[in-house]
Amino acid sequence: MGTVKFLRDSGLKTQGFLIVLSGPSGSGKNSVINAVFPTIPNLKYSISVTTRPPRSGEVDGVNYFFRTEEEFDQLIEDGLLLEWASFVGYRYGTPKSFVQDQIDSGNAVIMDVDIQGAIQIREKMPEAIFVFLLPPTWEELRRRLKLRGSDSTDVIKNRLAKSEEEIKHIVDYDYFVVNDDLSAAAEQLRQIILSEWSKISRVDVKSLLALWKGGSVVETGE
Numbered sequence: 001m002g003t004v005k006f007l008r009d010s011g012l013k014t015q016g017f018l019i020v021l022s023g024p025s026g027s028g029k030n031s032v033i034n035a036v037f038p039t040i041p042n043l044k045y046s047i048s049v050t051t052r053p054p055r056s057g058e059v060d061g062v063n064y065f066f067r068t069e070e071e072f073d074q075l076i077e078d079g080l081l082l083e084w085a086s087f088v089g090y091r092y093g094t095p096k097s098f099v100q101d102q103i104d105s106g107n108a109v110i111m112d113v114d115i116q117g118a119i120q121i122r123e124k125m126p127e128a129i130f131v132f133l134l135p136p137t138w139e140e141l142r143r144r145l146k147l148r149g150s151d152s153t154d155v156i157k158n159r160l161a162k163s164e165e166e167i168k169h170i171v172d173y174d175y176f177v178v179n180d181d182l183s184a185a186a187e188q189l190r191q192i193i194l195s196e197w198s199k200i201s202r203v204d205v206k207s208l209l210a211l212w213k214g215g216s217v218v219e220t221g222e
């Protein structure tokens with residue numbers, strides 16, 4: 001995957017947008033996002049807040065903002081979350097200001113939220129793009145959840161039951177990506193994001209044409 005140099009690097013004004021990625025636990029949302037992330041400079045990741053304890057290797061402020069139940073209550077009370085939901089015993093939410101600031105600056109923001117979160121976002125930001133990530137097969141999903149190792153058998157069972165419910169909601173999404181091969185799935189997500197960037201409705205056409213006439217519109221890197 002080459003790095004894409006955006007038209008806006010040349011001063012083009014673009015309208016930022018939100019990409020909502022959902023999929024069952026174990027579908028590989030983090031891996032796919034991590035693979036796409038370095039290839040699109042104007043893509044930002046919305047770090048969620050959660051009451052779930054960190055898994056091994058997870059870092060506060062990188063993977064999540066890990067917070068207590070009381071702190072989470074306070075965020076809700078102060079109206080600082082764009083959406084939030086309970087998921088298999090813990091709460092997860094999206095900080096509102098980061099998403100808004102990035103979109104206002106013309107960036108694309110990607111977020112990983114469950115179905116309940118996606119429903120709330122669709123109500124508040126109907127122009128967002130909704131992508132559903134599917135594991136290659138049901139059996140593979142079971143295997144991946146078991147392999148993760150850091151969750152107890154009960155948690156794995158609950159997550160599998162939850163997955164079955166979640167997959168039914170795929171009809172509410174705009175795109176689906178099957179994560180069989182990570183780099184292929186990442187490339188597909190990347191293409192979806194790039195297509196969205198190419199929408200005329202997201203650019204200031206006057207400045208696009210002015211830049212183009214001046215010969216300073218650069219489309220892609222290597």
Ligand code: 5GP
Nearest residue numbers: 025048084085087092093094112113114117
């Ligand atoms: P995990 O515990 O595996 O990191 O995440 C569990 C579920 O919470 C996943 O389905 C993930 O998409 C979802 N999730 C992560 N962050 C958020 C968030 O900010 N809001 C909502 N609604 N769900 C989230």
